[in-house]
Amino acid sequence: MQEHALPTYFLSHGGGPWPFMKTEFGHTYDALEASLRDIPRQLGSTPKAVLVVTAHWETDQFTVSASARPPMIYDYYGFPAHTYEVQYSAPGSPELAARVKTLLDGAGHATALDAERGFDHGTFSALYPVYPQADVPIVQLSLRHGLDPLTHVEAGRALAPLRKEGILIVGSGLSYHNLRAFNAQGAAASHQFDAWLRATMALPPAERTAQLLTWEKAPAARMAHPREEHLLPLMVALGAAEQEAAAMPYHEDAFFGALAVSSFRFGQAEA
Template sequence: MTAATLLPTYFLSHGGGPWPWMRDETGTAYDALDASLKDIPGQIGGKPKAVLAVTAHWEGPDFLLSSSSSPGMIYDYGGFPPHTYQIRYGAPGLPELAARAQALLREAGFGAQLDAERGFDHGTFSALYPVFPEADVPVVQLSLKAGLAPLEHLRAGRALAPLRTQGVLIVGSGLSYHNLRAFNARGAEASHAFDGWLRAAMALPPRERTAALMAWESAPAARQAHPREEHLLPLMVALGAAEEEPASVVYHEDDFFGALAVSSFRFGA
């Protein structure tokens, strides 16, 4: 992979908690998601120089970027087996990428700060472990911005687009359905309605697609699928960084957790 390669961007439905380390407990429930994530290196032609991971599990008054060269771990989940609180995903950070992303965001008029203390949360390490299990690709995390405005996150993606030609894989990690109070058969109707709309929106021409996603709250069952939109906003960053390029469904299930419809998308070839 050369530095001038134009990498695609991704929105990944990252699954629940530390699932890659719970295969004995979950059986085959995550097989399709696991396979879709393992396929990413083949899609992009190898390993990127680094990953910029937009995580649904971090918010700040400005955009925040993890800037440690050796990030720690954040076990931001509860009720899981003891061994999942000992997980280590040892990917290095890349302070120079954090600084470059900060500069691009500031040039676009955003406040952007570096955070040398932030470790990897499960939205990052659970999504990236199947992709790069050797943890040998540097990772910088990007937070969401308080207020959760879709347009601000779209604009942030636009600002970060130059990183795609510098060997940086931009990944938005969230979940296309995220209503934890109905994460079972009670959420089936809403998840299928919203996911169907979302996949149809992805097939629209670029300008219509952007307009549809900026107005996502008017989609069928939108607030049933996302009572709070933090797990959808990483999609807006991934879209903004590849706004004129086609979208592809790279993962879809109709019976996630036995009933739910969930999807992941790639923008670009």
């Protein structure tokens, strides 16, 4: 048990296998990559493992990846052939998976283990810049069908003890996720929603949670998130550090030329 509770993160993870497409994307992802590479400095030490709440896995009940050697899941389409051969060989942690299940079960969330689940791009694209040596164990947690915000905040609350056990909790999604308007067409909606999101993060904890639970009332909410699976990982990261201040380690006003996107950290950085 460590004295200092690790912060939690909501990371806007970018699109597809972007870290492995530097030639194709040029400088598009430079700011996001720099923010991810800075996380080890912010933490001050290497966590025992990372628990990733991924936007790319939904199940009837919360489910935890429990493979000791997770395979790869290439859950994207139309990318160059080499991106379907990417390997991110970080180990899993059946022990952490069991601990996560115990915490969630204990809070009334019936939880399953999946010994076959591999790393999806919401996990390996976000974590590769953070730990390029793939030497930190990673466990994934699914979203629960229905995508109820309170259910996911409550799951985060149940997982909060992990922060003092050396486990880094990461929600991996995108603060703007309308793939039909991932260009100038979505600029206004992304900026309106992002401004609301940033303002909400600065509120006192109880008010902040209340606002996020009713996120659909935000300006341009359904334009920014026609379906909210890329926002829900934020709820878990928030719930696990609910009383702590938020910071914004990443923000862009012209992502893909026009979009506003952000990442958030809950809790103090060490460095």
